[in-house]
Amino acid sequence: MSWSIGHSVYRKDGLEKVTGRAKYTGDHSSKDMLHIKMVVSSYAHAKIKAINTTKALKVSGVRGIVLGQPFPLTGEEIKDRPPIAYDKVRYHGEPVAVVVADTALQAQKAAELIEVTYEPLPVVNSPKNALLPGAPLVHENLAVYERIEHVYPEANTNIADRIKIRKGCMNEGWKASHEMVEASFSFSQSDHMAMETRCVIAEIHPDGCVVFTSATQSPYMIKHLMSDYFNLEDGKIIVKTPLVGGAFGGKVAVQLELIAYMASLAVGGRPVKLVNTREEDMITSPVHIGLDATIKLGATKDGQLTAAEILYMFDTGAYSDKGATISRAAAVTSTGPYHIDNVWCDSLCVYTNHPYVTAYRGFGHSELSFAFERAMDMLAKKLDMNPLELRMKNAILPGQTTPTQIRLNESTVGNLPNCIETLKQQMNWNEGQVIPINDRKVRAKGISCIWKTSTIDSDASSGVILVFNRDGSVNIESGVVEIGMGTKTVLAQMLAEKLKMDVNKIFVKMEIDTQSIPEHWKTVASRGTLMAGRALLKAADDAIVQMKDIASRVLMCSPDELEVGNERVYVRDEPDIYIKVKDICYGYKYPHGYAIGGQVIGRGQYMLRHLTHIDPKTGVGRPGPEYTVAAQGAEIEFDTRDYTYKILKAYSVIDAGIVLNRKLAKGQVMGAMEMGLNFGSSETFVFSEQGEVLNSRLRTYTPFRYGDHPEYVVSFIETPYIESAYGARGLGEHGLIGMPAALANALSVASGMELNRLPLTPEAIWRKKIGVNEY
């Protein structure tokens, strides 16, 4: 019998969230708090000639103004970014000055009075243009920046990193192929658009402790990076993170914390609060990466893929921060979930004068999948083969190798053919891809296949502490941030399962405090359930040992004879001989007064096993543990006259391993699918010729609203991932990944054109049709 695993247990944060009692970072304020307003660049690339703060300083209530400094330079892989621009600005929206004042209003008034004189510079407006000979350099000093060992910037170019995959022999691959397709694909940057804009409160105490309250996915990384950038003692940096109002990767970046720290420093350590406006959140803080890609595929007559030559040019914007890591993740899984013997891939992280990027749900995968899965459909057309059959024929299987030449097994790769077959049934694929409705409208279907592993630091770790209460209930302390995905509810379910107890007697601490809660590296990469789950099981084992130890003395038997369950510790084959957990979880007191043991405190930690860096020349290596694979589809109703369309149904068949909480899992997948469809159909930044973002507000950015949602058809294949607690695979991102490609494939067959640029607005389709330049 299952105690909790697989049940749709309600969210542990549910009541707080429906009563308005849930507190987010911005909900915290106090009378002694000062307020920050940023002045941001109106140019995408310009020399800062002068900054005049005279008028601003005269505004009543202004306590300080902070301008850019040459150091420290910051960045996770390459230190290329001053927290406040110094000497020149490299993107529209970049912070150039910061005002601290008694009220937000005074800060804003003063910010408007700061006069910045710029000398505009030529702009790099796309990755392709960035690579042209003679392109302006975004970073003149790229060669001398400090960097980690495994990133390879190319001096005097706009290339921040180049990741190479060299598998097999391309000559042989092309020789073996009978048909070939080659095409280019692209989309611009866009935004995460979490409903809570990024915000932070910072304060420096007299003893030197720096305390942040931050809306972040990576409180422990703030601690680490602050220590590194500003040479502070690790123990003196304390980060608190209450509930976070959506993140989608966007709150991985450590940005506002640096500015708030500098601002607090400027006012004697007083508490300061910085809340992004929506417009700042969309362009000043980091964004979703853009891509220019070229893909060349070769296959035999019967559709066996023989060669893939792939060039990904990612638009990291003005700074490399996570852009290099994303480019690497895309290289690792560059071919999509297919077995190909011969692969050549260069994945480039390219500087432009666009906002800089950070992680975005899927971490490079929806991006590469759009390009690769479009190429697969083009190949199928050329082969005159059913696109679903082409995918089935090449689907990655246990025993085969990845582009980084890791051999997979059933546990690590799951069952993609099963996903494809299930999708085929659910979409009623055999009825055809385009079904006429009337003389104007058609119904059309498109599919895509995806896979994803995580490419996080190979020494990333996660810790869990379990603390028992006197009544036998348990508190879970984990460093996973509750950003909406419900991992902490799932952790409670795992513990209920392990201790065979009622999940309602398990409490989870939602807020993070890095001073007391063990680290969970970052709440990213769909890794919470695996890493914190394993740490939790280890902590539970630790607690069980302690309970059995005390109980064995009370029950006068060996601890080996005992089991824990039903809130009792009992003799295995005589369960009537037991002691209640509540009578020993704070130690045991004998009738005459002697006492033994003490509060039971379980501790556990987990670190991913056997991960490696990838080889700089060939890409060989093991950057992540297991893969989640999926087959996805979109069904649309397309108007062939005006190119408008409605998304009728969206499908996901995901091998998620064992599903731990069905409704939470389905919710993650549906939400991600919606995001992917939104990205594919309408989301994009519109850049001017000068690199300015023209639509940095929700009214012009067109997020999906209630009623735009299609019917979701979600199903799970459950091939266990043996390494994880209860067999789950990563799931938080995967619903998004194949959606832009599936939509583009459906629209391409519906319109009879190869639609290789996102987003697919009716206007974009019309432009393609009549041959007007796509913007």
Add this chain to the structure above:
Amino acid sequence: MNKSEITLNVNSEERSVYVRHSDTLLYVLREELGLTGAKPGCLNGDCGACTVDVDGQAMKSCLMLAIEAVGKKITTVEGLQNIPLKTAFIKKFAFQCGYCTPGFLMNSNSLINNYPQADDIQIKDCLESNICRCTGYKEIEEAVKSVLADGSTGNGNY
């Protein structure tokens, strides 16, 4: 800067507060009255996270001045009595991060009270003014429809 004392009726309590004439209702609720349930999302009327109820109608509190609310009956999520709706949001998993939830609850509550027989088009007309970035809206649809189908109104007991 000039401030005036005004009295607001919020969640059936009379609350006196000093406000600038240009302070929005959202600002005063959050910063002066400590009612942080209504959330800032855009301060531009685009996202609906700040939705409250004013005299029985859903209103984006970032688009209304506090002084305009004098003499009106304001309900925020903290004062929302619609237990069936709140319960439905939990049972249908109609939120993830929860940031847009107060706004969706207040908007849905107004929908349920004003159009207890609402059809799909009316539901869309009302709810499309709010943005949720986590769910695919499906769970919100299910939650709201389950309360409509129950015939429960905002005053109903659970």
